[in-house]
Amino acid sequence: MGDLAPEEICDYAAEDADVTFQLDHLLREKVKEAGCQYALEQCEELLVPVLLDMEHEGVRINSGALKEYGRELDRELLDLEIKIRELGGGNFNPSSPKQWGEVLFDYLKLDPEAARTTSGQYATSEDVLQRIQDRHPIVPMILDHRACSKLKSTYVDKLPECIDPNTGRVHTNFAQALTETGRLSSSDPNLQNVPIRTQRGQRIREAFVARDENHVLLSADYSQVELRVMASLSKDKGMIEAFKRGADIHMETAMRVYGVLELFVTPEMRSACKMVNFGIIYGISAFGLGQRLGVPRKQAAELIETYFIQYPGVKKYMDKAIQDARDTGFAETLLHRRRYLRDINSRNATSRQGAERNAINTPVQGTAADLIKLAMVRVHRELRERRLKTKMVLQIHDELLFDVPREEADTVRTLVRNAMTTVLDIGVPLDVSIGVGDNWLVAH
DNA sequence: GAGGTCACG
DNA sequence: ACGTACGTGACCTCG
Numbered sequence: 001m002g003d004l005a006p007e008e009i010c011d012y013a014a015e016d017a018d019v020t021f022q023l024d025h026l027l028r029e030k031v032k033e034a035g036c037q038y039a040l041e042q043c044e045e046l047l048v049p050v051l052l053d054m055e056h057e058g059v060r061i062n063s064g065a066l067k068e069y070g071r072e073l074d075r076e077l078l079d080l081e082i083k084i085r086e087l088g089g090g091n092f093n094p095s096s097p098k099q100w101g102e103v104l105f106d107y108l109k110l111d112p113e114a115a116r117t118t119s120g121q122y123a124t125s126e127d128v129l130q131r132i133q134d135r136h137p138i139v140p141m142i143l144d145h146r147a148c149s150k151l152k153s154t155y156v157d158k159l160p161e162c163i164d165p166n167t168g169r170v171h172t173n174f175a176q177a178l179t180e181t182g183r184l185s186s187s188d189p190n191l192q193n194v195p196i197r198t199q200r201g202q203r204i205r206e207a208f209v210a211r212d213e214n215h216v217l218l219s220a221d222y223s224q225v226e227l228r229v230m231a232s233l234s235k236d237k238g239m240i241e242a243f244k245r246g247a248d249i250h251m252e253t254a255m256r257v258y259g260v261l262e263l264f265v266t267p268e269m270r271s272a273c274k275m276v277n278f279g280i281i282y283g284i285s286a287f288g289l290g291q292r293l294g295v296p297r298k299q300a301a302e303l304i305e306t307y308f309i310q311y312p313g314v315k316k317y318m319d320k321a322i323q324d325a326r327d328t329g330f331a332e333t334l335l336h337r338r339r340y341l342r343d344i345n346s347r348n349a350t351s352r353q354g355a356e357r358n359a360i361n362t363p364v365q366g367t368a369a370d371l372i373k374l375a376m377v378r379v380h381r382e383l384r385e386r387r388l389k390t391k392m393v394l395q396i397h398d399e400l401l402f403d404v405p406r407e408e409a410d411t412v413r414t415l416v417r418n419a420m421t422t423v424l425d426i427g428v429p430l431d432v433s434i435g436v437g438d439n440w441l442v443a444h
Numbered sequence: 445g446a447g448g449t450c451a452c453g
Numbered sequence: 454a455c456g457t458a459c460g461t462g463a464c465c466t467c468g
Binding site for chain 1 (some may be wrong): 450453
Binding site for chain 1 (some may be wrong): 454455456457458459460461462463464465466467
């Protein structure tokens with residue numbers, strides 16, 4: 001097409017000689033047959049210009065603060081390397097899991113039954129090391145070193161390099177049609193995995209700032225959106241009622257599962273039930289839950305059994321999700337977005353069970369993605385209609401981040417909350433928590 | 445380029 | 454008896 005003038009390209013397309021043009025027609029028919037027309041036309045196609053604007057807008061980071069933090073991390077890393085060398089004796093690369101495995105399990109013999117990865121190396125991942133961290137002072141130092149070097153190489157050193165010299169801002173790429181469930185993904189750089197969980201990580205969040213002193217960042221995130229979607233899909237009476245009441249769902253679950261009043265729910269009980277709730281969304285297995293709770297598989301199985309007695313609708317949903325996928329060969333979301341599951345009837349138990357978890361999880365994760373995508377389209381349109389200067393800059397699965405003129409903050413807070421909570425009625429109230437501040441850490 | 449690890453929701 | 458919680462992206466080592 002390179003040698004054609006614009007009018008000729010149109011002629012070419014009009015004659016249906018253009019392959020892209022023909023494909024558009026053909027694929028739209030297929031989309032229609034699959035019942036995905038609404039998802040395509042009312043969600044994805046409307047989202048394209050929204051994402052384009054967000055990528056174009058970018059987000060400001062305080063590179064000076066990051067560079068200073070980089071020097072602090074360097075000092076921490078150097079200290080750790082000196083201490084590690086004193087304790088370990090040898091000269092090895094602290095970034096090499098292979099060498100660490102040999103030091104910990106061949107040389108120091110910290111675990112005679114050390115697990116190995118599929119390739120035969122010793123496993124040295126965080127959960128493995130945490131189990132043995134009391135056996136030698138070098139183990140917590142490895143974990144510390146790993147944490148520091150991860151943050152430094154992936155974020156602290158890298159983000160300042162990503163500042164576009166033309167705009168002075170960081171521009172991510174959103175992939176709209178990449179994930180299996182309908183979520184977005186973000187890359188080059190990925191701004192959907194900016195640290196927050198640890199104190200060190202929070203220093204990095206703090207470096208994401210509003211465009212200037214006249215602006216603030218506003219973060220709006222759906223609270224427990226996937227559990228609400230599970231309540232909706234399963235129509236479980238108790239779970240829906242708990243959300244309607246505005247209950248703390250993990251606390252509520254603990255009260256039910258352990259059969260006690262709120263006063264008698266310990267932090268451990270609530271935390272265990274929080275893990276069960278997550279597990280439910282993922283397509284729970286007694287083994288997986290037991291591993292994460294650090295309890296025997298049997299005890300985990302009993303916990304799950306009690307859970308299903310308390311939330312029978314959830315159990316029914318899970319069985320039906322699997323059966324539907326077996327019958328149709330796919331799982332679907334509220335907007336009928338499909339994920340084909342080729343292994344759902346496999347004779348290989350491992351891959352079949354994997355597909356069964358996908359059959360349970362995909363409608364949940366995917367419907368949550370549908371909701372926020374529709375909300376993005378609506379918020380973008382309303383900001384434009386009301387001539388507001390606020391810019392949507394990031395989407396992080398259940399959170400939207402905006403760069404807001406200070407004087408618009410109150411208006412936008414209301415607009416965004418309203419759009420996000422009322423975008424679709426799923427029979428379960430949606431709740432959005434909103435924060436405002438000079439940086440992302442404070443706003444979130 | 446694969447494998448291991450780990451950052452996020 | 455299987456091997457095991459869902460979805461991503463990026464960095465590092467090593468052959």
